[in-house]
Amino acid sequence: MIIRKMVQNKWLVASLFVGLAISVALVSSMPIYSEAVLSRMLVKDLEKMQTDRGVYPGSQYSKLFYTKETPEEMNRIFERVDRYAHNTAQASFQIPVQELVNDYQSKSMKIRAVNDPNPESKSSLKTMTIRSFSELEDHIKLTDGRMPAETQPVDGVYEVLVTERALVQFKAVIDSEYVVADEKIAGEMKFKPVGVFEKKQDDDPYFRDSDLSELSASFVMNDKVAKQALLQESRFPIASVGWFFVLDYSKLELRFIDDFIDTTNKLRNVLLNQVTMYQTVSETPALDTIAKYMDRADQLRTLMWSLNVPVLIMLGFYMFMVSNLIADRQKNEIAVLRxxxxxxxxxxxxxxxxxxxxxxIALGVGPLLGVVLTEVLGASNGFLAFVQRVALxxxxxxxxxxxGAIAAGACFVIMIIPIIMATRVTIVGHKQQMARLIKSPLWHKMFLDVIALALAIYGLYTFRKRLADLQSLGLNATDLNIDPLQFVVPALFVMGGGLLLLRLYPWVLRLVYWVGKKWWPPSVYATLIQVGRSSTQYQFLMxxxxxxxxxxxxxxxxxRTINNNTEDRIRYGNGADIVLKAEWINDAPPPLPPGAPGGETAAVPDVIHYLEPAFEPFRTLPGVESAAKVFTKEASFSVNEGSGAATLMGIxxxxxxxxxxxxxxLLDYPINDYLNLIASDSQAVLISKTLADQQKVKAxxxxxxxxxxxxQQPxxxxxxxxxxxxxxxxPPVGSVNVSEEDSxxxxxxxxxxxxxxxxxxxxxxxxxxxxxxxPEATTAQFYEGLTESNLPITSIVNTREQLVEAKNDxxxxxxxxxxxxxxxLSILVSFIGFLLYWVLSLRGRTLQNGILRAIGLSFGQLIGMLAVEQVLTSGVAVLIGILVGNIASLLYVPNFQIAFNPSSLVPPFQVMFDPDDLTRIYTLVGFMLAVGLGILAYMLSRLRIHQAIKLGED
Incomplete structure (x- = not known):
């Protein structure tokens, strides 16, 4: 019976299922999308860390120092840690391990050349350490000599590799022999550099030391030979053993973070369990970045939920409307059953x-649709803009x-509520309700519109107050607790504002009817009466x-506001498309190298004299429209018996x-008006309002x-x-204490x-x-011209590149x-809901339309009635929606700046509207009304008067 009933009402059931599937898909896509975006954000943060600090983020280094352990204890400790590193830790990181490098290092030893002419002199002694790295031969190339023999020692001599810098340090040549001249080492030990090496790839993360400077006083030995000589046989005093993990951090996802951190901590604990903490080192550069990332992740999750709340409320309305339509259509059947x-x-x-x-069914299909939604959203490059990029x-x-199950459960409750309400009515009560269409809805009686608006306005007031505190005190958004419900108030405002205008709408209809009652044609007259007397039945659609x-x-x-303000902030902060710093010739002494005698007390002249370079070459660079000199300096000032420090800008x-x-x-007048104001007087300056207020300065x-x-000059x-x-x-972040009243x-x-x-x-x-x-110039052309010009540039700030990075953030x-x-989704759901309502409404009024045709109304007049009815209901609702949406945007879109650092939001957050977006809405609404009217006209054209009259009991 249930299946047959669903088939009979297939369009209603299909519409209901569409709403269910979209709701479940949207809600289930939230964890999918948040995990995908947060994983992408983590990798981007780690890439930025690598760029800024020059450290490979996917590295974990653990080092164990030996002090007084016996050879047996050394081997036992090494085996325990090495077994854990290779067998357990390597798999526990949950991301690919590209390299696991074992690093052996001896204690420092004194050596001298075998052919030293003064073997008794200490001046010819050199200090050396033995180093070795597993799988080193796969990551280096020889620039001179050969690789050491695999079996060592060769004729009592250990063959080793050295870097070019080490060769200079030891003043050695290939195949020259050195003997250990250290009293702590028994026996004669000889070494012979047989090859000079360098990195095979400059950006190879295998090397912790990017320039190999730590090997400038080392002989690099084969790792198997070093393990035997240093650890197993103790021929040389061992200092430390290290385990260096090189991980593919591009595969690090949100779900692996806990495993990554736990494995790092366990590895550290394994080391601590073997020796005291002073004998171990554990370095994981990514941990600081991950800690900051977790804060950003929480911030993004809150914002994502906040942004989705209005959409979820809208989908709830859609579900309730469709369920209500189903219940209304079947109230007669329910009343008969009762x-x-x-x-x-x-x-x-x-x-x-x-x-x-x-x-x-929706629960089975919804999460799969959620995956599709996530993949589509991953290509967004801006609002309603999509590009080809690496998939999330x-x-x-x-x-x-x-x-998805929670969403399906909530939808189920929404679907059942109208049915429960319908079962309260008997057949007699149902007929009475049908005869009394004019009644006040529940929200009207309970003043839900006024309550919702009051809550929304209170939420706006509290937010504005907290935001003012954030900016005046120079705080981060995390320093004051911002209630996530602050982002729900826009939906409350939209609902409250819409309901309030609907409360007033019947009075507007009566006014329209009264003004033109002597001139309205019959179709408009009948429609005004129909809508005015039965406004309750249209209110849910509206x-x-x-x-x-x-x-x-x-x-x-x-x-649009978030995107445009982000771009404006970057442009304002840089000042121009390109900002260059050039090197100026001056008489300052060159800086002494670190550790040089007198380095800390080097004489610096009181005044450094500079020679200004030619400016014309900057103007003639390819793609340059204009160029300006901008001097900035932290200066002191005196005014009105007061003094202080300010940034001086010369232009x-x-x-x-x-x-x-x-x-x-941003200013009362265009900025060029202010520049023209001071242009005529070389002594003229502009000052900031902060200076004028603090020092009581006026023009x-x-x-x-x-x-x-x-x-100082005047x-x-x-x-x-x-x-x-x-x-x-x-005020800069952290410059003002929260307890201070005056900032x-x-x-x-x-x-x-x-x-x-x-x-x-x-x-x-x-x-x-x-x-x-x-506008048509590219940064590539500009950089090429800059290279050819040979200008002494020390730094470049490229605003265009920063804008691209911001879009990819x-x-x-x-x-x-x-x-x-x-x-x-808003547009799609409104289109489906609109068509569904009007198709069902027309079907329910088949008898009425048949009677109107029978008493002489032409087909064109009937279409005109429906068109006017749509304009007075759907058209007015759309206009109210656009009005309320714009007001809500002006009031509540500034709330989103709390997701950033409010103190750094300069220029101030400004709500922006793109005419193209409104054009899309108007176009879609026009299309929606036209399609709806076309469908209704088609249905009316198929109406047969005699069939319609037969349907009725009148």
């Missing part, structure tokens, strides 16, 4: 079985099915459309205005500026600015003046070169992916 003796639990059970079947490490997990459209608008705005106003990037909305005051060994204040390229007016004294200050005056009256010192590239990629998914 009147014939069926218990409520029996009716509910029959529908529960149907729900279990649908939820069970997507994996279907048991956790995904757990999440609420649903408001939620979906508003969620789509909010997702679009959030994505040429015309060139600077043409080369820099700046968002004009027209004289400020004296200088720095150490440079006397400048005149022409203007006060809040922001200027590269200047962050917020204004810690805010950075800025003075902007003319570079020529600063160079003439203060000092001529190196400046940066800010370059704006032509997994954190931003996750946000774009989730917001894109939210937007697409």
């Amino acid at each position: 009147s014939r003796g069926a218990a409520r639990w029996q009716i509910v059970t029959s529908y529960a079985v149907e729900g279990v079947i649908l939820c069970g 490490p997507v994996r279907l997990t048991a956790e995904a099915y757990r999440y 609420i649903f459309l408001i939620m979906t459209i508003a969620t789509g608008v909010f997702s679009a705005s959030a994505a 040429d106003t015309d060139e600077f205005g043409a080369s820099t990037w700046f968002r004009d909305s 027209g005051d004289t400020i004296w500026v200088g720095w150490s060994d440079v006397p 400048f005149k204040v022409y203007g006060v600015i809040d922001y200027f390229p590269t200047f962050n007016p917020n 204004t004294g810690r805010a950075p200050m800025l003075i902007v003046g003319h570079l020529p005056r600063i160079q003439v009256q203060l000092a001529l010192e190196p400046y940066d070169v800010w370059i704006k590239l032509k 997994p954190f931003l990629m996750a946000l774009n992916g989730i917001l894109t998914l939210g937007f697409v």
